[in-house]
Amino acid sequence: MNKDQAPVLVCKDLCISYYTRAGEIPAVVDFSLTVKPGETIGIVGESGCGKSTVAMAIMQYMGANGGIKSGSITFKGRDLTQLSESELRSIRGAEIAMIYQEPFASLNPSLKIKTQLMEVPLAHENISKDEARQRAMQMLSDVNLPDPERMMESYPHQLSGGQQQRVVIAMGLLSNPSLLLLDEPTTALDVTVEAGIVKLVADISKKFGTSQIYISHNLGLILETCDRVFVMYSGEVVEEGTIDSLFTWPKHPYTHGLFACIPLPTADKNAAPLKPIRGQLPLPFERPQGCYYHPRCDHFKTGLCDLERFKMVHVENSAADHRVRCLRYKEIDHHREVPGGEAKEAIELGKRVLKVSGMKKYYEVRDSSLRALFAGKRIRQVKANEELNFTAREGETVAIVGESGCGKSTFAKVLMGLETSTEGEVRHNGKEISEVAVRDRSAKQISSLQMVFQNPFDTLNPSHSIGGQISRVIKKFGVETDKKKIFDRVMSLLDTVKLPRDFYFRKPRQLSGGQKQRIGIARAFAGNPSMVIADEPVSALDVSVAAAVTELLMDIQREHKTTLLFISHDLSVVRYLSDRIVVMYLGHILERGTTEDIFAPPYHPYTEALLSAVPIADPEVTKREIVLEGNLPSAMKPPKGCPFCTRCHRRIGDICDNDLPPEQFVVDRHIIKCHIPLEELCLVLPVITVPDVSERLHVELRE
């Protein structure tokens, strides 16, 4: 980083508004930012706080209804807001490039990769087609894509999500821009793929000296990629500083709130649970007087915080550019506060509720290609679940983790009776259920095994009131029959999920994402289930909302001693809330055991990689870096031997390719499926190292 060079980009007092029929929406207010050469800036904040709006304003691509109201955006001495369309064109793509959240949607589906890459230098530089081609190929290998030759001739849909994103990054870098904008570049990707992209992004600034603006809602990712960070809340920056300074001494109550919402390795569901921020992000035209954060702030002081607008101030006695927008930051002593929320009691585990033994689920797919027709292999099998074995006890939380396509959701479907298993058995409360479809299950069976879905948006009927929908479920399960009693039950369920009672009469569209997910939970718990399957219940929600929903689930579980099967790809959430973890890959269980077992050596090589891929928003936690090569194989063509052999960083030889590894018992109920002998696996160092409390205190005292 060259600190003394002229800045690449300066945004000064930027105000950006959208104009709609309902009136002006001031999406971003008073935004200032400086990017120095080679520096990576992070912008973090919850959905709707204006992150993308800033990026689009820098690109001067605001759509028909957006506009910059005041302020300036100076790029290398030129004010972008004053440039003509053709001047902008010579800057876009050549000097400032952008990477988007959904790589597939941002590539043209009907043009070959080579066309889409080559046109960038062709448009900006005076070079021949051959040269452009050479450059494109070179860039593809610079972003670590295998076989650039073949990539060039492919269409976007022929590549995996991770490969598509690498292509988009290559496209952005082709004309060697001075500034790269990345808007949530890994949100649509799997964790291990994400880790690869994050490493690539971090290497870019080293290799090409490109300055970057990295937008994310994930503090962990920001920590791993950026030098400086801006925390945005409701259209304005509330705190900015270097990564070190801001992550170690966050000053703004909102920044603190964000940290308390994410399951850091120091959080513990019983001793130091997550502490959601109360309330909601205000809509741009409903912002309160004074400090925008005041209705949600624990340190709010009437007559001070709710009067007038105020500027960011430099934090006293801190690193050069740590600034904060809070009137009381000096008085608030964050160390006094307990990390996380109030301690809660752990639940005792009861009898065994679920036993899965040798469960297999194969799907048959018809292959309609000509080759299949001639080979006589019209029907192919997709082995979605291979030999699943595990158990769960009353009150226990069992997490199933794995990346997309590993068979998590298939397993949930079998449990719910939406699919029947191919082989093996699943016993719930002693009864075989894997071959009983939903329609053959009794109301009691159905009500005792319920599910919470990932997307709260499409599981509710938009035309019925919330109360009506919950009542219907209660009636269907036969919990209550009397009208009055049903109503009472709905009311108590609304209390349980901490929603106001008058939500009874609301329609789903009047609810926010988090509220809808609460209704989903209320519905699942309507029939006092003994077991609930939650399929990525919080991954579509914002951090503070996700924290609230997670805590809610835990509380209800504590109260009802429900067994919770928590399906997720996010190991940090899983570590936080589960008692036992099952790690799946391509339909196989590769490792299972208690949470402590999984997070400490011996690891299965895949678990090791997964752990290393989890972004952790704590600068004191150190991680060993393991970046996996290659893509997830297709479930249609799984490897012959170990399912993980195509990407394994510890592969020991042909045996991995040819033979399915055996289950090795570490201790009772901790199992690793790998050819590497257990003794050797035990020698592996821990992936995540958390300094213990005394060490932390030591550091703090020294400061």
Added chain:
Amino acid sequence: MVTLVVKRIGFMIFTMIVVSLILFLLLETKLTGDPATRVLGQFSNEEQREIWREQHGYNQPVALRYVKWLGNFATGELGESIRFKGPVADVMFPRLWNTAILGFVTFAIMIPLSLTLGVLSGMKEGSMLDRTISVFGIITTSVPEFASAVMFSALFVFSLKWLPGTSSMSGGFEFKQLILPAMVLIVYDFGYVARMTRASMAEVMTSQYIRTAVLKGLPYRSVIVKHALRNALIAPFTVIMLQINWLLSGVIVVEFFFAYKGFGALILEASLNNDIALLEACAMVAVCVAVTTQTIADIGYTFLNPRIRFS
């Protein structure tokens, strides 16, 4: 891709056979009344009809007759037209040719016009140009053909006296006579295709890959030509193929109005005169055209769409 083409063509042939069977059962058997009566008229006597049946092989088994009938069709033996007192083929093909000329002229003008205007208005949704084109398209499409035929005649034939009022081409082919019928068809169909194109273009313009193209710093022209058009024209292509099909029957009104000796007018005449052989032939041609355009539309759609092509 190959599988798809083979499948589609197989399906096309199958459809045609089914239709021919239905046609045969309807017109050539007693299912819907005695064909002899239909040909010879209500006042013929049983003896005459019997002789006719014997002469034309109507006493043979139905299955055999169907095969023969189909064979004749395939080899171009379309039978005799009663109305025109001659082989059906001699009557029908020139008429088909005339309609083809009319259709060609219509399409040659209508397609470039509606695609251009559709693309222009889709490019900047909500702009003045877009609104003008959309309103114009809706108006022209909602005026029925006979009404616009009357209006155009009134204007160009009676007031301005620029164009002839009929298009019977009695003195040999004359391009001038084609103008009015083509104009009516163009005006009627233009709005539909233009609006389809506009919708498709507008959708593409809001897509993320167009944003990518713009933010790559490509010239606007290349954003439109290279990135937008290709994707935006997939849907209209299908629509246009189906317009060919529409034209075949859509011309009836226009041809009748302008006394143009085309295929549509022929169908009308054949059915008004109970000319069974002619009607059958016309119907088969119409079906062939319909099925073929549908097939080309399907295959073309797949071909233009790499996502379907390579999966």
